Amino acid sequence: MTTPLNATLAQVTQRIIERSAGPRADYLKTMAANAKAGTQRAGMGCANMAHTTAALPAADKLKIHAERTPHVGIVSAYNDMLSAHQPYENYPALLRSHARALGATAQMAGGVPAMCDGITQGAAGMELSLFSRDVIALSTAVALSHNVFDAALMLGVCDKIVPGLFMGAVQFGHLSTVFVPAGPMTTGLSNDAKAKVRQHYAQGLVGRDALLESEAQAYHSPGTCTFYGTANSNQMLMEIMGLHLPGSSFVNPGVALREALSKAALERALINTGRGGQPHIRLADIVNEKAVVNGIVGLLATGGSTNHTIHLVAMARAAGVLIDWDDFAELSAVVPLLARVYPNGSADVNHFHAAGGMGFLMRELLANGLLHGDMNTVMGFGLGAYTREPWLDGASLAWRDLPPLSGDTSVLRPVAEPFSADGGLRLLKGNLGRSVVKLSAVRPEHRFVRAQAVVVSDQQDLLALFNAGELDKDLIAVVRYQGPRANGMPELHKLTPPLAVLQDKGFKVALVTDGRMSGASGKVPAAIHLSPEALSEGTIAKVQDGDWITLDCERGVLHLEVDAATLAARNVSHPDLSHNAHGTGRELFGLFRSHASTAESGASPLLG
The missing domain is CATH 3.50.30.80 (IlvD/EDD C-terminal domain-like)
Structure with missing residues (x-):
């Protein structure tokens, strides 16, 4: 028996649908016009095709020229300065090899910049941070503008990177697209201990050496920082919106399950191109008003980043969906807080994942009418697949049911026993x-x-x-x-x-x-x-x-x-x-500053 949808959730969603009717229709019309029969490169000029394949191995050239098999574009935010993005270094080779094994082809379509707020905090570079999201959106569009790809993989994790990749990718919503996470670093110094040292430093009770040692113990290896800030809120958001593979958001880098999930992401992107009689699931089919509302619910239920009261607004607008802070506030009144992850508690995202993670959270929300389940995802129609967890059955990736109870109710709770009756x-x-x-x-x-x-x-x-x-x-x-x-x-x-x-x-x-x-x-x-x-x-x-x-x-x-x-x-x-307009590249961002919309409209110079 299907649980009735929460009345407030239904009302807010309907209001968003009505508010978005015009821009959403325009967006879908554009996506329909962008699609082609057969492959996206069908009918491409010979010189154009030759440029596309010039550097590829002969076997890949033959497949692409034949125009019969899907071609996947990879957009990556790799750099080895950001711990969260360092694991992406070897992903293109892995994905290209796996595509060949499946009879398809893949290319690095382009890279996007990725900066770290943790490095630029309190410095001039931080004034480029928000607008780096829009630069990433532009860079993603440039990467996919060659219009030779039938599917796309978005490789990114941190604060502005995922919103930027999303904003760029939805302009190519006619493609089958999957977002591919890299996972959080393993747990280091506890967040409470780190915060205490920071406060002691602010009071002059400890010196810089003690502070640096504390920070280095907290941020210590490849992977996302383990506190529940914007980076990990991004991962939750992509999963609850159906753009990640189920349970993939918080699997650590460097383990066999992480590699299996990355390969499976490529497989889903290929399947969703509609070849072999499978349903054709485009990014535009997934990202709609219901998916955006599910994203808001996820942020509220987990105590996610306030940055998404800006980013999610801009992301939604890029797909013709108009939301505002009233929508967040009304949903917050009915969505219970089910997770306590630092800075909202002492646990980190590894503890959250071990306690049941996204599968437990989404199962609880669905069972209580607090998520739209009738929507497309990269796994097909409906959110049922997202209430399970991935595991390796020998060498094979599989999904299994989660235990009925949370593994740790100090971190993750059911709707019947929330940390708070509202989303906070x-x-x-x-x-x-x-x-x-x-x-x-x-x-x-x-x-x-x-x-x-x-x-x-x-x-x-x-x-x-x-x-x-x-x-x-x-x-x-x-x-x-x-x-x-x-x-x-x-x-x-x-x-x-x-x-x-x-x-x-x-x-x-x-x-x-x-x-x-x-x-x-x-x-x-x-x-x-x-x-x-x-x-x-x-x-x-x-x-x-x-x-x-x-x-x-x-x-x-x-x-x-x-x-x-x-x-x-x-x-x-x-x-x-004037000091905000010069140095550290700020001269180049004057146009962005002068054209930025309000925070409630997404603070974007691109979308108005």
């Missing part, structure tokens, strides 16, 4: 604008803060005040001119340890910013992504030191206690932001 994401509204706050790691006693503003226009200025001992009081830190148009909207992770120190001292503390705090948003309430931003004449530009602000997470209120007449009389003199 709130939309905040008031005379300051619209903002989001992630409550998964914020204790109830810290969810209401009424205090005077301490206003800065650079996170370094707030750190200087902290180091000078001038923040030992109740306060709401207002960090402005951090939006996409001002400086590219860098993450403000450097603020987490000092604000946490102040909260631990017993002060009422919160953050209000038009910038980002990302998937590592922690125990201090942070009203982030405030829109409109300061540079776009947002009210945050008029806040003054000492103004009283109320931040009420439970009621969804963000209110500046200054009357309208006084606010209207205040003049705004924007600070000199």
Whole structure:
């Protein structure tokens, strides 16, 4: 017997379908026009074909020229500077070889850039980070623009990389496409221990050597960082939207199961081209309004990255689906929090995976009417395959049923026994604008803060005040001119340890910013992504030191206690932001900054 769909889930989905009717129809029309009968290279000019195959082995040339077998394009974010992407180094050779064994062919279509927020945090390079997503989308489009491929494999993991690959790939939604993860590194120093050392360093209790040793023990090998930030939220998102193979998101690099899953991803991409009487499943057939809603549900049920209140909006828009923060907030009210993974708990993603992982999570959500099950995936129609886990039966990849109970209820719970009755994401509204706050790691006693503003226009200025001992009081830190148009909207992770120190001292503390705090948003309430931003004449530009602000997470209120007449009389003199436009390549991103949309619209210069 099919469980009825949750009423709110159904209502929000229908609203999104109606809102998206025009752009979605335009998108599908374009995808239909892009498709060809037979292979995508059918009817291609001889010179064009010769360029395509010039560097290939003779056997591959013959297959491609014959135009009878599928040809797969690989788009990779490989570099060996990012631990999460280093495992991709050998994937092209593996996938090309496996394609030949299956009677098909594969080529590296192109590479995309991949930068690490953990490396650029607090530095000028971080101001390129958000827009690197759009560069990746453009690079993906360039890679696939040769129009010779019948299927595509997207190799990427981290923060902006998966959203960028997605945004580019859906422009080629007429192709059979599978996203291929590389997996998290094995567990190192516990996240709680790492956070404690960071706080001690912020207080001057330990030196740089101790901090570096702690960080090196936490980030120690190939694979994704193991905390549940944007990178691992990406992997969850691709799986719950049906774009990964079931259970593949959190299998560690370098193990036999990881290689088997990567080969199987190629096999599914080939099967989904519709050869041999199989259903033709295009990327555009998978990515629709229901898949996007499932993605939002997954983020809420796991306490996923707040970055996806920006990224998922942009990703959906790229496929003609329009969502906003009201959709997130309404779904958050009915989707329970089923996972506690750092920074929302002490466990990491390896513990989550061992406790039942994505299979357990999706089985619970489906059984309680909290996911759309009637949708295409890379495995075919329906989400049933995603409630199982992969394993090696000898040398063969297979899937099996999960145990009925969570392996660790301190990490992963059923819907009947959630960590919280709601998803922990709130939309905040008031005379300051619209903002989001992630409550998964914020204790109830810290969810209401009424205090005077301490206003800065650079996170370094707030750190200087902290180091000078001038923040030992109740306060709401207002960090402005951090939006996409001002400086590219860098993450403000450097603020987490000092604000946490102040909260631990017993002060009422919160953050209000038009910038980002990302998937590592922690125990201090942070009203982030405030829109409109300061540079776009947002009210945050008029806040003054000492103004009283109320931040009420439970009621969804963000209110500046200054009357309208006084606010209207205040003049705004924007600070000199020229230092954000020069150095570390920032000169090249001026066009992106000036054309970026609001955070709630996806902060994209490409999609409006």
